[in-house]
Amino acid sequence: MASLAPSTAAPLVVGIGGTIGSVSSTERALRIAVEAAGAEGFRTRVFGGADLARLPLYDPRAPERTAEEQEFVATVRQASAVIIASPGYHGSISGVVKNALDLLEETARDPRPYLADMPVGLIATAYGWQATGSTIAALRSIVHALRGWPTPFAAAINSQLTKFDDEGSASEPAVVDQLRLVGRQVARFAPLAGTIESKT
Template sequence: MADAAAIDVRADAPLVVGIGGTIGGVSSTERALRIALDAAGREGGFRTRMFGGADMARLPLYDPRATTRTPDEIEFVETIRQASALIIASPGYHGSISGVVKNALDLLEETARDVDRPYLADMPVGLIATAYGWQATGSTIAALRSIVHALRGWPTPFAAAINSQLTKFDEEGGASEPAVVEQLCMVGRQVARFAPLAKQMSLRTNG
């Protein structure tokens, strides 16, 4: 899976991972996620790694009984294990998150027995929802929050809800609505600011 990081930082810098997009090309969701990830990189000097739609399309449907995992599944899980923070972006499909994003999150069951950090325990998680209309953005954000809570993560206070009927993204990393860009940057900044606090809490708990 290709690294989409665009910011030059130290090779040993903490890692923020983005998960989001749709199958069939670069989407508004993926472009929104890229803006938030770049903001996290600028705020905290973090490395960033994005698993977009094309990456998630290579993940097979999650089978909890499988005894082996594909190289793409292994890389995805190992990257999440190394992360200090996460940003999840999903389109709103029929009032909730997309199947491809849910399938990727289901794969985190592989971390259930990890000693240092099962699931997303104590990890700050930023949330983004895009939909063609406002109604699905709210329900998609709510679904993402519920999933992150179930995975023991900490959703950041602010989540970005984007109406793609009104906001258009461009290939240069911008959007037609400056306020939307600022909202996405806020998601990235909050994730970056909370990541060191989460690490301190984890050290106290495990130390």
């Protein structure tokens, strides 16, 4: 296992989310939140829809991992905080986001397994309000199972009402403020989580 970045480096906030095929509202929302964490002086890395699409379906018995799987796991190992954004599909999170989170089983025997002790910001987008609530609830449950700490505020976005643009903003200023709050909250708690130096 590779050593992590020196403890003197700024904490890393990792964003995970998006959909396959295009830069979605979910990924645009995620990037607004991650950029807010970056504005607080943190390093950031986003695994958007195109990145998640390159991850094969998680097979716990696979003899080796692809380069994309290795990069994803290694980056999360270095993180001090995570922001997860998912579209609401049939009342829950999307398969592509769940697949990425399943891959964190590779960290089960680490000194800090899964998302243990990390602040985790949550974002859900859906075409209507009902699925946003159930998707946030599902994300909270998953983060608890991964031993992470969901931040107090989660952003639920109704994509019927809010439209995102290519410039990193949205039609509803209040939604942008909510997303930035998610980023600021994970940034606030990230230094408390830190990283655990791994043995080589």
